[in-house]
Amino acid sequence: MEELREAVINGIDEHTEALNEISQEIWKNPELAFEEHSAHNVLTDFLEKSGFIVESQYKLKTAFRATYGECDTVPRKPHIVVICEYDALPSIGHACGHNLIAEVGIAAGLGIRDALAKSTENLGKLTILGTPAEEGGGGKIELIDQGVFDDVDVAMMAHPTPATYHKKPLLARSKLYIKYKGKASHAAGFPWEGVNALDAAVLCYQNISCLRQQFKPTWRVHGVIINGGVKPNIIPDITELEYSIRAPTDPERKILETKIISCIESAATATGCSVEYHTADKTYNAMIHNDTLCKLYEKNAISVGVEFTNDEEDKTIALGSSDMGNVSTVVPSIHPCFHMGTLAANHTRDFTTAAGAPEAQPFTLNQGKSLALTALDIYLQPKLLETIQADFEKDKKKLTIMV
Numbered sequence: 328m329e330e331l332r333e334a335v336i337n338g339i340d341e342h343t344e345a346l347n348e349i350s351q352e353i354w355k356n357p358e359l360a361f362e363e364h365s366a367h368n369v370l371t372d373f374l375e376k377s378g379f380i381v382e383s384q385y386k387l388k389t390a391f392r393a394t395y396g397e398c399d400t401v402p403r404k405p406h407i408v409v410i411c412e413y414d415a416l417p418s419i420g421h422a423c424g425h426n427l428i429a430e431v432g433i434a435a436g437l438g439i440r441d442a443l444a445k446s447t448e449n450l451g452k453l454t455i456l457g458t459p460a461e462e463g464g465g466g467k468i469e470l471i472d473q474g475v476f477d478d479v480d481v482a483m484m485a486h487p488t489p490a491t492y493h494k495k496p497l498l499a500r501s502k503l504y505i506k507y508k509g510k511a512s513h514a515a516g517f518p519w520e521g522v523n524a525l526d527a528a529v530l531c532y533q534n535i536s537c538l539r540q541q542f543k544p545t546w547r548v549h550g551v552i553i554n555g556g557v558k559p560n561i562i563p564d565i566t567e568l569e570y571s572i573r574a575p576t577d578p579e580r581k582i583l584e585t586k587i588i589s590c591i592e593s594a595a596t597a598t599g600c601s602v603e604y605h606t607a608d609k610t611y612n613a614m615i616h617n618d619t620l621c622k623l624y625e626k627n628a629i630s631v632g633v634e635f636t637n638d639e640e641d642k643t644i645a646l647g648s649s650d651m652g653n654v655s656t657v658v659p660s661i662h663p664c665f666h667m668g669t670l671a672a673n674h675t676r677d678f679t680t681a682a683g684a685p686e687a688q689p690f691t692l693n694q695g696k697s698l699a700l701t702a703l704d705i706y707l708q709p710k711l712l713e714t715i716q717a718d719f720e721k722d723k724k725k726l727t728i729m730v
């Protein structure tokens with residue numbers, strides 16, 4: 328046991344330079360959802376050279392699957408998936424630090440690979456899964472739909488944030504696209520001939536803002552006007568908005584969505600505009616943190632020197648949403664958050680800078696070790712999967728009752 332733990336730690340420590348280079352390469356070339364071609368190539372090239380069986384462009388153009396070891400034996404052995412993300416944000420680059428998520432995934436993969444190789448018996452299978460488009464595109468949802476998680480026992484990843492928590496809430500999220508149609512006219516010469524679609528968009532925004540007083544503290548609704556008209560002297564005939572709607576559970580999200588739709592429709596009535604709206608086809612589920620997995624991860628993280636943030640209030644504030652939430656509804660999963668040297672918030676320019684700084688490296692490598700050691704615990708004690716599965720079934724039942 329101790330020998331294999333050492334193999335994990337050494338397997339990561341021996342590659343600190345290469346791991347840093349990988350995340351630097353991704354950080355310097357930020358690519359948007361489903362366009363992460365350079366990141367995909369950097370990661371798959373490295374994994375091929377590292378002895379993994381690599382399937383490039385796996386199911387999606389910028390997804391990949393890299394495997395090591397075997398699970399379909401008698402008795403069946405555990406199959407563990409470590410997830411990489413590598414998409415960036417428009418205009419602010421790697422402001423969510425997904426270059427570091429990729430690095431954690433590869434680091435964990437190297438550590439696990441070395442432990443599996445060192446073991447005298449077959450311990451099981453490791454998959455490193457490259458999942459594109461977490462920022463809105465829901466790449467993992469497409470991979471789930473294509474059966475990628477069907478034979479998986481456990482999935483894990485780690486995400487950089489200002490603080491370190493083993494289970495920070497991730498909210499269920501839907502997106503609404505709204506389009507108001509009015510009638511264009513000369514804004515000074517013949518304003519009475521027009522129907523102002525910008526007024527409808529502004530009222531919609533304000534209706535939702537007024538409703539905020541009645542929001543539960545855990546609800547989040549935020550939007551932008553993506554088309555607000557063309558010229559001041561033309562009464563806008565078309566305006567468009569995009570909104571995200573988030574709540575801790577799916578049923579609660581649906582209640583909130585109904586309230587938001589009333590705000591949208593009443594703005595149309597007040598201005599005489601017509602309105603069309605639709606939800607995005609991919610809804611993110613709330614994250615179910617598997618209790619047994621979380622405890623294993625916490626123990627291992629502490630053993631390699633990870634310090635968890637001791638802020639009870641902050642612990643309950645949601646990080647946002649992720650398609651990892653959808654993964655957590657099909658296989659037992661964890662999504663710990665880790666401090667990487669900055670107190671700046673995700674999706675800020677300061678966070679982008681920190682995600683590319685050398686200070687982030689020790690924190691990132693420690694997460695790779697924490698995930699790999701957690702996987703090792705499961706490979707060495709496959710009976711743990713029974714408790715992990717029991718937690719999963721219990722959590723799923725709770726969700727069904729709530730629906």
Ligand SMILES: [Zn+2]
Pocket residue numbers: 422423462673674
């Ligand atoms: Zn993000």
Ligand SMILES: [Zn+2]
Pocket residue numbers: 423424425461486
């Ligand atoms: Zn993120």
